[in-house]
Amino acid sequence: MKNPCLQERYAPHNACFGCGPANEKGLRIRSFAQGERVVADWQPEPYHEAFPGVLNGGIIGSLLDCHMNWTAAWHLMQSQDLEKPPCTVTMEYAVKLRRPTPSDGPLHLEAWVTDTDERGIVSVEAELAAGGEVCDRATGKFVAVKPGHPAYHRW
Template identity: 70%
Template sequence: MSEELCLQERYAPHNACYGCGPANDKGLRVRSFPKGEEVVASWRPEPHHEAFPGVLNGGIIGSILDCHCNWTAAWHLMNVRGEETPPCTVTMDYQIKLRRPTPTDQPLRLVARVVACEGDVVTVEGELYAGEKLCDTCHGRFMAVKPGHPAYHRW
């Protein structure tokens, strides 16, 4: 039995994004899966992702939450529009709150949900957990792009 494809592998297998691109061998390779009204992921940090021993770097935290929330927005737009593939979305803005040190000795769990949608703009809130402890949060806006935008054909 083959492993289930994540959103990134199913809809953008050639994407080389550092945070979520399946085609980037040196990237973080976040793998996002729809689960009801949320999109979830499990991601395992490695020692080279640390800010200092045992604690995840804040930039890495921002990257994985940004990409995961962006895919949540794309998945949402695909569903509300009744399309077969998600539109290419980009980050308009996002804010990360580092609530506590995020450990690197265990898999981390990402959870994201849409909180607003207006036209091509989707607002998403995301959370990063180590075990049952909420470590970090994200609040961002993501926009579907049109032909002519440099990212339009990346997926």
Template identity: 70%
Template sequence: MQATDLCLQERYAPHNACYGCGPANDKGLHVRSFPDGDQVVAEWTPEAHHEAFPGVLNGGIIGSILDCHCNWTAAWHLMTQRGEDHPPCTVTMDYQIRLKRPTPTDGPLRLVARVVETDGDVVTVEGQLYAGDKLCDTCHGRFMAVKPGHPAYHRW
């Protein structure tokens, strides 16, 4: 993966203004997710204003980046599973974040997500957030492709 490569968000939703992953949100977190075999990966570097206290990432930020990254993992999975050229718009049904250890803000973080179950339009994804080789946080969530009439249907 090169820094110049388009991530899923830039390729399929360049006008999306989502706080966590929207390329069009000037004040957003700009999670950039890339398919890598059977998983989707991202690298994200926190800044001081993302901290809960000095040197430690805020839990809400952790939830946001894992939620968005896992949601894009679900969308990518449905697109490839269905042989489509564009991912369906997916939304979060539910997710659980486990904060396993303080997440440091002194360098890049790595997000890894993979699909564990698919049931029609609902995809269950498990994600992990690493600082170096240390697992700091996990996510288990369900994400659903939405249909016309849903408020998020045309967001990307």
């Protein structure tokens, strides 16, 4: 596979709706580490719309949530010198829909870590842009799960 994204490289069997390569009906975002940021480009389809020409808010939330989650996992992997990213889950996230997000062209996601606390909780910020204009912003907190959690080893 040429230039695999984080999801394809580390979680090829993941069935998550937003980021799982194994979910045929999912969004299948493809996140790539670029220095201190994680980026992704994604193309909406008409069935992702809230109304003609505008992306559904729930889809926007899923894109930002999954992309920030992978940003946190990548950060923990790099900062702890791990061979693969730990399985992380969302503790909380918030999305600000700043303007209608068009669905007629590619969208660009960018996320970056703003903090990691003593408990290993990773804070992330992200933006979703269309045509070079930021449409949506998000913040979130993510944590690696331990044995016994339903998401442990899901990747």
